[in-house]
Amino acid sequence: TSVIVLGAGASGIFAAKQLKAAGIDVTILEARPDAIGGRMHKVEFPPKSGRFVELGANWIEGLGSNITNPVLPLVQKWGVNFKPTDFTNTTYRSASGSFDQSVFQDRLAAFSAITEMTSELSDKRMAADALDISLRAGYRMAGWYPKDEIDYAIEWNTFDYEQAETPDDFIMDKPAEFGCGYGSNCLKLNKTVSEIRWAVGNDGVSALDLPVSRQSPVKVTCKDGSVYTADYVISSFSLGVLQNVDVKFAPTLPDWKIQSIHSFHMAAYTKIFISFPSKFWTDNTEFIWYGATRRGEFTNWQVFDAAPYKEYFKGEHVLLCTVTDQVAFRIERQSDEQTKAELVQVLKNMYGPKVPNASAILVPRWNSDPLFRGSFTNWPIGMIKEEFDNLVAPINRLWFTGEHTSLEYFGYVHGAILAGTKTGDDVVKCIKNGCPKYPYHPVIHNAHGTTKFGKGERQ
Numbered sequence: 001t002s003v004i005v006l007g008a009g010a011s012g013i014f015a016a017k018q019l020k021a022a023g024i025d026v027t028i029l030e031a032r033p034d035a036i037g038g039r040m041h042k043v044e045f046p047p048k049s050g051r052f053v054e055l056g057a058n059w060i061e062g063l064g065s066n067i068t069n070p071v072l073p074l075v076q077k078w079g080v081n082f083k084p085t086d087f088t089n090t091t092y093r094s095a096s097g098s099f100d101q102s103v104f105q106d107r108l109a110a111f112s113a114i115t116e117m118t119s120e121l122s123d124k125r126m127a128a129d130a131l132d133i134s135l136r137a138g139y140r141m142a143g144w145y146p147k148d149e150i151d152y153a154i155e156w157n158t159f160d161y162e163q164a165e166t167p168d169d170f171i172m173d174k175p176a177e178f179g180c181g182y183g184s185n186c187l188k189l190n191k192t193v194s195e196i197r198w199a200v201g202n203d204g205v206s207a208l209d210l211p212v213s214r215q216s217p218v219k220v221t222c223k224d225g226s227v228y229t230a231d232y233v234i235s236s237f238s239l240g241v242l243q244n245v246d247v248k249f250a251p252t253l254p255d256w257k258i259q260s261i262h263s264f265h266m267a268a269y270t271k272i273f274i275s276f277p278s279k280f281w282t283d284n285t286e287f288i289w290y291g292a293t294r295r296g297e298f299t300n301w302q303v304f305d306a307a308p309y310k311e312y313f314k315g316e317h318v319l320l321c322t323v324t325d326q327v328a329f330r331i332e333r334q335s336d337e338q339t340k341a342e343l344v345q346v347l348k349n350m351y352g353p354k355v356p357n358a359s360a361i362l363v364p365r366w367n368s369d370p371l372f373r374g375s376f377t378n379w380p381i382g383m384i385k386e387e388f389d390n391l392v393a394p395i396n397r398l399w400f401t402g403e404h405t406s407l408e409y410f411g412y413v414h415g416a417i418l419a420g421t422k423t424g425d426d427v428v429k430c431i432k433n434g435c436p437k438y439p440y441h442p443v444i445h446n447a448h449g450t451t452k453f454g455k456g457e458r459q
Ligand SMILES: Cc1cc2nc3c(=O)[nH]c(=O)nc-3n(C[C@H](O)[C@H](O)[C@H](O)COP(=O)(O)OP(=O)(O)OC[C@H]3O[C@@H](n4cnc5c(N)ncnc54)[C@H](O)[C@@H]3O)c2cc1C
Pocket: 006, 007, 008, 009, 010, 011, 012, 029, 030, 031, 032, 036, 037, 038, 039, 040, 055, 056, 057, 058, 059, 060, 061, 191, 192, 193, 194, 236, 237, 238, 241, 246, 247, 269, 270, 271, 366, 370, 371, 372, 374, 375, 376, 401, 402, 403, 404, 411, 412, 413, 414, 415, 416
């Protein structure tokens, strides 16, 4: 029995690892010509400096909690150098330059108390199995009414900076968080999949209703014309890729699957790296928070020649500015020169007119890249478990994995690793002992019976 795994990101690699360990013939098809790792991707910056920055994932989350993040043993095994981030080591600067840091610290403490209250409220609501509400509603119920740039900077840096969406669009009752040489010949790089024929009967007709045993193998076609067949296929493509038309599924996926794919959010999170010929900023904190006049426009700056990256970036003057959501989309659409000019202007607002011109800028475009179409998944407000079941459920010989298929840790590398491991294990069971049952729901019924309004019935 053979299995094709589509994509060599964290989830695809871990699914393949389980299959290979069980003695199953597995092939991974990956579009990139020279790299595995998907949304974990390093690039040299500044150019020709011998230093590397991570365009995608760079944090191992929740190391202080009592659950082990599966990334940690890997990092330890391979001796990867990593440093803790101190998110409180920050300076606040307003659009007109410096700011009284004690006022900033007081406001930050007030917001910490609000998030504490919101979290208690969320615990109570989850215990009562209450229908979720937006985090914005939760903040207001806890007494948070942001009134000026400093409040918005605190809110953005505490929330949007992690989740890439605003509290208005985000659920208050988020599922669990962590406390807060793959060998070779079965990995095929430079293989951009264009079509997946996943249900074909022996006579060539659609076999949606046939038992798996009476179907032909799955057929995967790549852009270079090569064709691969196997008994099973596991898609590890991102939710963003599934939401677009870069890959064709033949026959078309069933309506319940399509609906679930389009019902979840693919967030936009963009890390802009910018380097300067000299250091002009006077703050020595790890972060600088900017009191932007337009919410989220250049609110968070991470300083690479401050601790803990100081040694690695010695002699370089690099800042990392993160943007999310609509600002990230806007930045992707415009030229890097325009973005550079906008960032330099904000730095001049903070540090005066002597800010030099930037020597280099690096703007990743995760949202328009056809291999990703976004950064990571979030659950929209009002989402229900049945829709998630439909997102994950395999159909005949076609299986789905990826960070978006992790119920507890979607959006993260550890979510991708745990999801890939589970999918790999389940396909092994399917081949060796009979397929595990995955629930799915052809129609998700309205539980409250209130949405079918006729004319004049709204009152
Ligand atoms: C900017 C950014 C910051 C992040 N920060 C963090 C963080 O700090 N910590 C954390 O835990 N997580 C973070 N994440 C999320 C994390 O990177 C992802 O959740 C995780 O890497 C997803 O892994 P995956 O295997 O599900 O998908 P992917 O990594 O997307 O893997 C899918 C693979 O499929 C390939 N592919 C796509 N289309 C095709 C095709 N047509 N043919 C062949 N191959 C194809 C892709 O090239 C890719 O290799 C971040 C993500 C981004 C973008």
